[in-house]
Amino acid sequence: MVTERLRDLAAVVANDVGQHSSKMGEITEGLKTLDTTDVEATGAGLVNALSKIVVANQALQERLARAEEQIAAQAREIHQHESEARTDSLTGLANRRAFDDELRRRCSEAERNGTALSLLIMDIDYFKKFNDTHGHQAGDEVLRSVGCKLKEVCREMDLPCRYGGEEFAVVMPATPVEDAKIGAERVRKAVESMTTRFEGKQLKVTTSIGVAQFVNADDTTRLVRRADDALYASKAAGRNSGYWHDGQQSHPIGVRQHMILPKCTKDRPAALTLESLPNRTKFADELRRRIAEAVRTEQPIAVLVAELDGYQAIRNRFDTDTAYAALDAVATLIRHSLREMDLVARLSESRFAVILPGNTLGTADAVVFRLANALKQSPLQYDNQLIDLELVTGKSELRMSDSVEMLVGRAEADLHEQFSGGAADPEESLTAG
Template sequence: MPTELAAASLPIFALGIGLGALVVLTALMAGLWYGRRSSAPPASIEFQTEQILRMLQGVSRFTSGVAGDVSEHQEHFRRLLARLNNAEKNPGETSDEAASEVVHEILSANDALQKRLDDAETALKNQSHELAGYMTEARTDGLTELPNRRSFDDDLAARFAQWKRYRTPLSVMMVDIDHFKKFNDTHGHLAGDAVLKQVAQTLRDALRRSDVLVRFGGEEFAVILPSTTVADGGIAASHMLHAVAEKAFLYEGKVLRVTVSCGVAEAQPGDTEITLVKRADEALYAAKKAGRNCVYRHVGDRLERGDAGPTPAALTPAPLSSQKTANDFSQVCDDLRRRLLEVAGKDPQRDST
């Protein structure tokens, strides 16, 4: 008898775990709602709020239903125990038959409750998958599929805490597509969106796996560079700059080209996450002020050019004058004529007269 009664209590214990998981799920969705509300544009907040509230209401109704089943099962269990006690006190009733009947009813009630628990587990898994989708969406930019600003803030806070503890180098890079408003005005916003996606992929391909590239907003990107000094960050930025400048971006059969400007700063004593990003942004502004398509680094209290290798201007050959070109061609012809005469056994000086 004690074994059967102990077995009868197992579904209640399992249900307790399930209800606890439901409570955690509800709390996660509530936290997600506040997080999405703080990072979402005002126009989409109302729609997102309705989605989250519908999920919360569904979980609430489901939790209430399962809790009712638990209460009903416990009440049934108490009635069966009372019958057993009465059977033991009433000598006219066969205790074994009463016990067998009670155990049968307990097992039947357990089967029904177990089915309800299985349904609860399935529903909980479905809600968890849906919540995981919302969490991914809340931290991902829909156009470029890069992490978004909220993800950047969270990752930078974690990296910055590590930097404060271990003092391993940490740099932040800000990247902006040059003259992008003019690009959109010329080619259209659909072309702009297509190029944004391709630029994002180009930047990602130029970085290490440990680097965190995010879409910061609009045509601006940000990169968290772990274990990277400002000098190495300048080299990484230069690689990205040249990768974008050399890339032919395609849209509806047309080849479109853009360039980027980059600013890099390294975490220093006294910095916060905000001041680190601010200094990288100041370096970006200096790059744009210097003519764009270049890299600037924020080093201490000064801003300096940080490109690796020759600048685009240095790569452009100086134009040749038409007079110099004509003279060079005439000299080549004279040398060739002289060589032919020597091969023919004639005196070049005498024949030229």
């Protein structure tokens, strides 16, 4: 509608200018007919011509002034529409469209001028569970509060955005990663300390953060992926934390916190994560259903089979209860490293399986890396002793006419190959049962 109005206005202005030009032409032609030998007649003719020119110019000026006012009004309307189209209505932050444009522009600027650029991506922890517990209206109020807090703690040159759902991003121009890490920790602490009041409740949330700095090998997609990998590392480390990506792997921001295992007592809490995982039978049933769905929708699906290397050594070094608590911590890390649509199950004492819908072998590699990095960055501590853990992982991708046994069997075969020289003695497999 605005475009049509501008087009009509331009036509009116063009018509007014055309009419003015015609009048000027008529006046010019009249001047050419004056008898220059008759001084008195010539003078009267000039005065009459000038009078017509003044009147015509005044009329054109008035019409142009009105057109200018209309154009200014249309410009304000266009600006408002553009602002609304680039602003998230709930939080008042820049939306995904504005984020994409700004990040693209800043990446080009950083590559062209050799300036620093960092990206922060953050996710509100356990937001789905929060919505299920308190309701979506409370969730919206929390999102608004987080948006306000981001505006408050981010610098003027930064662009805080609502990236989507409960995820936010901050484009940080002229910012090396060391400064970005400081900013990320400032954001994390600010969200952790804020309280959102809603219907008599005082609601609190925390956030996980990933940070990456632009390098010349990056494009916007790669930069976002690296920041996102760091975000997943933060989630895998237990959430309410920040990680940064150096181009190869993710590292914790600030002091790394060890996962401390309680000493063996009668009051030790149950291994809640392990006890909640599906067993081999339920895993096979769910995988069979997922395979049928993947075949019907022609979507890929990948399976991981992961073994906790050195689990027996942990049992020998400490005790069965401590080893079981370590397994529960590993299961928690695995679950936090996955999407909601993924499924992790426990096949046997120290072996886990993961269903990754929509993943190929190539994309499953990123998940394997996240799992390994999560264990590396979050060592277990028991009675002032650190327990080094390593997850050995095999993977497979769905092929035409695959059964559950065939798909899992290839993942387990790949797992066997990962153990050095095949000397390991992995536990009983799904296919063996």
